[in-house]
Amino acid sequence: MATVNIRRDVDDKFYRYKMPVLLTKIEGRGNGIKTVVPNMEDVARALNRPPSYPTKFFGTELGAQTTMANDRYIVNGAHQADRLRELLDAFIDKFVLCASCKNPETELVITGRGNNEDIHRDCKACGAHTGIDMRHRLTAFILKNPPKKDKKKGKKGMTAEANVGGPVVFDEKEGSNEDDSPSATPAAVPTEGTEIDAMLGRGGDPILDNPDALAKKVKNLDVDDDDEDEDSPFYQLRVWLTENAGPSDAEVVAKLKELDIVTKHKALVEIGHKLFTPENVAKEIEERSSLLNALVTSEKHQKSFLGGLERLVALAPNADDLIASGIVSKILMAAYQEDVLDEDVCINFGTHVSKKYVSKEQSKKVRKAADTFLKWLEEADSDSDDE
Numbered sequence: 001m002a003t004v005n006i007r008r009d010v011d012d013k014f015y016r017y018k019m020p021v022l023l024t025k026i027e028g029r030g031n032g033i034k035t036v037v038p039n040m041e042d043v044a045r046a047l048n049r050p051p052s053y054p055t056k057f058f059g060t061e062l063g064a065q066t067t068m069a070n071d072r073y074i075v076n077g078a079h080q081a082d083r084l085r086e087l088l089d090a091f092i093d094k095f096v097l098c099a100s101c102k103n104p105e106t107e108l109v110i111t112g113r114g115n116n117e118d119i120h121r122d123c124k125a126c127g128a129h130t131g132i133d134m135r136h137r138l139t140a141f142i143l144k145n146p147p148k149k150d151k152k153k154g155k156k157g158m159t160a161e162a163n164v165g166g167p168v169v170f171d172e173k174e175g176s177n178e179d180d181s182p183s184a185t186p187a188a189v190p191t192e193g194t195e196i197d198a199m200l201g202r203g204g205d206p207i208l209d210n211p212d213a214l215a216k217k218v219k220n221l222d223v224d225d226d227d228e229d230e231d232s233p234f235y236q237l238r239v240w241l242t243e244n245a246g247p248s249d250a251e252v253v254a255k256l257k258e259l260d261i262v263t264k265h266k267a268l269v270e271i272g273h274k275l276f277t278p279e280n281v282a283k284e285i286e287e288r289s290s291l292l293n294a295l296v297t298s299e300k301h302q303k304s305f306l307g308g309l310e311r312l313v314a315l316a317p318n319a320d321d322l323i324a325s326g327i328v329s330k331i332l333m334a335a336y337q338e339d340v341l342d343e344d345v346c347i348n349f350g351t352h353v354s355k356k357y358v359s360k361e362q363s364k365k366v367r368k369a370a371d372t373f374l375k376w377l378e379e380a381d382s383d384s385d386d387e
C-alpha cells in the first residue's frame, strides 16, 4: 500500500514512521452527500489511535456530522482528499506527536476525575508527558471514549525494533482479514433513503424482513417488567447508554443490532430515558430526528419513547425545575415537528396519567405540563379549520 511519513513535513524517505496514504471516496448526492474514508482503520492503527478519533476530529474541524459503524468511517459533506490529509496532519500534531521530541510513539493517558480530567501524551521515545489542549472539542469525545488498553499484546504496530528502516507493520489485530489494497472499498451504501435506513439495512436486512422470526427469538423477553433482568437486551441497552454518553446515531444502531432489538418498541423506552440529556432534550430530539424516525415505527413505539422521556424528566434530580421550565411541552413540540410523534399520541399522553414508567404522582406532574403544547395543537387545528 502506498505509505507516507507520519510527519509529512519530514522529507526523508528513511524516516521510520509511516502510515498509509489517507483515501477518500465521495458517496451519495445532494443533502446526503458524504465522504467515506475507506482505510481509516489502517491509518489509525499506524498512529496507535482508535479510528474514531481522527474521524471525529475531521467532524469537529469541518463542522460536519460523522458516522462510525460497521468499520465505516464517514464525514458528511463532500471533502477533498487533500483537505482531509491536511486535517490529519493537524490531528497528528495535536493528538499523536510528542510535543517535546515530535516522535509519534506516544500513548494517550487520561488522568484526574470529574472536571479535573486531563489528557496527555506519554512518549515512548523520550519519556516526556506532554499535555493536550483541553479546549479542543475532540478532548470531550476522548474522555467519553477513552483509548482501550491492548491487554493481550502490549504495543505493537509501532515497535521500533520490529521495523527499523521500514514502514510500520499493521498487524495489531491478530487474525484480522484485512485487505491491504488501498483501492479496496467497502460495499456501497444505497444513495436513496437516509443514512440511518442504510445502516438499518432497510430493503434487505433479514432482521427487518423477518420481524416475526426476531420476535420469536426474544419473545420471552418482550413482556413487561422483565427489563430489570440483567440478561434482558433492554437492560443491556440501558447500561450501554449510561456508560457511553453521546454515541453517534450509527453507534446506537450498531448496538441495537448487536442486541437484536432494532425493531423492538421497548428499546425506545431506554433510548428516551438514556440517550438524551434532560436540559437539552428538545434540541437533541431535533438533531437525532433521522434516527428516531427510523426506529419509531408504530403507535406502540411512540408510547414507549414517551415513557422513556417521562422517566428522563421525572427522575432527573432537578425534575421540578425542569418541568417548571416548560420542558415537557418543548419535548412534545420537537418530537411532533420532527414527525416522531403523532398528534393523537401527544394528546393521549397529555391527558392521561400512567404509573407504567414512573410513580403516579410523578406522571401527573410531567403530563400536566404538556398543556402548553396541547393548547398550541388546538390553536393550530382551529387555524387550519378557518382556512
Ligand SMILES: [Zn+2]
Pocket (backbone or CB within 6 Å): 098, 099, 100, 101, 102, 103, 123, 124, 125, 126, 127, 128
Ligand atoms: Zn518525546
